[in-house]
Amino acid sequence: MSDWLVTQGPAAGRRRPRALSPFREHLRDTFWFAPTAAMVSVLAVWLAAQALDTAIVDALRENGDYESLADLLRFAEDAKTVVNVVASAMMTFIGVVFSISLVAVQMTSGQFTPRVVRLFVRSRITKATFAVFLATFVLSLLVLTSFDTTDDPRKATTLPLVQSALTLCMVALSLLLFVLYVNGTLRLMRISHVIARIATESFRTVAAMPPSASGPDADGLGEPTAWVPYDGRAGVLRDVHIARLVRVARRHGVVLRLVPLIGDFVLPGTPLLAVHGGAAPPMGALRRTTSVGVERTFYQDLGFGLRQLCDIALRALSPAVNDPTTAVQALDRIVQFLAALSRRPLDPAVHRDRDGAVRLVLPVPGWTELVDLGFTEVRGCGAGSPQVSRRLLAGLDDLLLLAPPERREPLLRHRELLRQAVEETAPNATDRAFALRPDRQGIG
Template identity: 30%
Template sequence: MQKVRLQWDNLRASFWFLPSMMVTVTMAFAILLIELDYGGFTQWLNRWPRFFGVEAQGARQILSTLAGSMMTIMSITFSMTLLALVLASGQYTSRILRNFMRSRVTQSTLGVFASIFAYCLIVLRTIRGTGNGDIEQFVPSLAVFFAFVMSLVGVVVLIYFIHHIASSIQASSIIASVAQETNAAIDRLLPIKSDYEKENEPNDPLAESLDERTWYPVPAKKSGYIQDVNLDTLLSEACLNRTIVRMERGIGEFLVQDTPLVSLALTYPPEQTLINALNAAYSISRHRTVKQDPAFGIRQIEDMAIKALSPGVNDTSTAVMCVDYLTAILARLAGRQFPSRYRYESQSLRLVVIAPSFEKLLAQAINQIRGNAEGNVVIVKCLLNSLDCIASLTHRRGNLSALDQQVTLIGELSKRSIKCKNEREQVDNLLLKVKHTLYVQADFSREDHALHH
């Protein structure tokens, strides 16, 4: 079922699927209107000859003009879309191209113009006669009228599409779109947790002896990025074979064919049926997606920030915007319950997964931006304000420890790269402010822990 959903998501993200569906529906609509005209069900249209009265020759000219115009507009739309893709890829990062391709506005616009073109061709072919008193003349008046109406709709769609392209290539729109998709994935995959819940134990007592076992690797059948893993299938196979399944690659990682996908704690090599079942639990594709992998959304925004900080671009404002949205994402993650690495059947350990953690996602969001911010006081101060904001929203000891480590690294960066005394003082004051927030939150966490235990 998960693979079906992934295939459906991939179809919806393609340029061809939605336009093809729209063309198919429009063709069926054209045939329906022609049949109504042919069956005499539209004789009442003769009451309004100014709207529906048109001879065969005039109908041909109208439909030919509309079909040619729609094909020209569709070519312009494709050109504008490709230009936007090139500009966005060069200015920001190529990883955001898939977001443009998934745009419903772009897909619908292409579908509207292609649908009008196909509609006009179908109606045009059914017109008979020359209009010079032919007895066998047939003009589907209702279908021709709707062709005119659809062309007006196409003009409105074109105007809106130009507005959409102009706004969609702006940095704020791109970053906000990626952040929105990432937040939706976080809400779907990670439940909200309470700061009073017991934190996952970093060292599971039943997992301490894992290295002493004999592990048989299960090779991957194909190369690509892991989009999704059916953990229920892995767990059921582990229970059925009375073994432990250990994931060797997590969601979002690149997998090379014939390298270990998972490892099995067995005393004998696994059978081919088990190998096939474990491979079938993985969805592997040529690209990463945010739907099951929020880390990829963070990576996209981080890449835009790094590109903005590069000497060739030097766009500090865009980098600040990226840090602001990363702050919103990390603040959301600070209040989430991350899954445990260990899954059990009763009291027996059956599955060891590669699960995300706040510490890993924080490091992914901050590390490379910090590394490209040497001497940039604006970004250093922005990062410190970001960490201060996140720290004020969590009491979890693990989260606070990870934040404190990032603050220490930024402090070392400022000492090394900021030479101006006044700017150094500003950064030092911010460092003290963040340290104070971390201390207050950690002290509150200790009191709360003592209170609830």
């Protein structure tokens, strides 16, 4: 990790995070897992609470304490009314939360970009709220089945005392999570927080990247000795299972090199892996080593964060929205992200086995590609907005100060192209001079 990223990135002072396995990362992109796990867990907790309630009633009956049992029966009647209310109210709460989520997703995807819907899907507070609400509803139904219909304390077999207390605790937790959920949803509907979340996810991707390598590790592999074609359905290459590919390459004594970039659209029959130093491993050994889906993810995809920030800026600069301030906010994060990468090596990432031998090489976007991704479309659409052109010039000037000499060419090229575009858009000399004056706030 470069010194600049360590000192300037959002993860400054922290240890490099351990990358999640692809399976765990894919679970974070699903919405069904957390509620399902919560309902299964609450079933186990209910069984334990029911056993504890039965043990309490048996102990009182053995001691002949029927007066206490009679008091507990009266308490159970009151608790049953409360649990009935909870069971009916939780479904209403679930409907409210679901409605709020749908409205928030619709508004943010229409105003910012459809790709921000993923932030709602990955939101921990949203998943926790749905999970606890559903678990509370299931628990209340289970507790209702435990109430004894007898009025005679000598015939009572079970009284859901612990279960009722547990239900009330779940209700209190549900109310707390509902407040946190509303607060979190309102934050995700504000563009500044959405942009900040995208930037944070992007920096996590950078921090989780392995050290890049050039020279004999990445460039001295020679010509491929075999190719592995992609044999799945067409889609976006979301990620690869690095540990599994390294094991396969070590077992067969070869080096594997991923041909497409993470985030590329792959077609069946096109080259997926280049094999160096031997025959291609069998297709069975390479099964479930790559994940192809319908959309890109932050996991292992260095350019996806820039893509989303550019989409937000382009949507803000469209004639239908005409919100250059939002575009400037997106440019702030684009410049921040490129500044963190300005001194970081962007050579192919090399992964080694336990003996230190190179087994897997993954390509990453180069500096020029990332600069073009961050500035090309925004420059073309924002040349007519002085606020955007001034912020873009200030960002390019900052990057020119930070980037080493060999990385300044694409920055100078975009600066010159922006100057030409502004001169064509603003024929008045005074307007041109104003639009070409760098300003980190755009227009103050």
